[in-house]
Amino acid sequence: MNNYSFKKYQPLSLRLWHWFNALVILGLLGTAFLRKSFLSWRTNAALIESKMQEAGAAITPDLAKDIAIGIRTPMWDWHYVLGFTLGGLMLVRVLVGIFAVKKCPATHAAQSAWNLRKVPAGQKANALHYTIVKTGYALFYLVTVFMVVSGVVMYFKTELGISKEALNPVKEFHELMMWFFTAFVVGHILGLVIAENRQDKGLVSDMIHGGPKD
């Protein structure tokens, strides 16, 4: 195993956290994609209006929109359930960091980047790749904290007395960051498949049973 292998013992708490976190992130992405595709109120309101017209009945655009949003609501409520769960998982990750992993993802990424200066030429590519992957994890945590804070603020905007307009830029950035998570998940899974086929056999099963302690 070289210095830039991703294989290391994974404590039970991190493994449990990892799989819950993966499910919750996929769920959140799922609700966002559904809202923008099959359950888009614009598409469905237009469909309701045109079907009603074909049937010879009249419907106002406002009512068609109300119905379309009503159809979407039970699905979108899961965004909030999963969103608050993700908030809880971030707190759990801090505890896992303090008691089990004892390594801060941001410091670890920064340290790898700093050490790049003294890496021998033959190891440069591996060291750079390692740093990029670890920076990706640090970014994941940073963007996730932003998603949770912005999500909770949007959720409680009435209680906090913040207007919808004032929150527009926050909402837009929250919405845009959906693409960060999409890219992260695709890159993460492709990267793992490549690593399993090259230097890091058993990386995925280590995330299930922990792997050798040393």
Ligand code: HEM
């Ligand atoms: C789909 C959503 C997923 C998310 C958001 C996610 C997130 C993460 C994060 C943040 C880490 C770094 C943990 C740390 O050291 O602090 C990690 C590591 C890892 N993940 Fe995932 N993961 C996902 C799915 C998966 C899947 C499907 C697999 C297996 C097929 C997997 C296997 C692993 C492995 C083996 C590691 C350790 C590798 C390493 O340290 O580079 N993950 N994941």
Ligand code: HEM
């Ligand atoms: C991976 C994490 C997340 C992703 C990918 C994500 C994605 C999205 C997207 C795409 C939207 C905009 C929907 C639209 O207008 O078309 C949105 C809105 C929203 N999200 Fe998230 N979100 C995530 C995490 C969270 C969290 C942790 C919360 C906290 C509870 C949250 C609460 C909200 C709220 C309140 C809105 C505004 C809904 C509205 O104005 O109708 N989200 N999210």
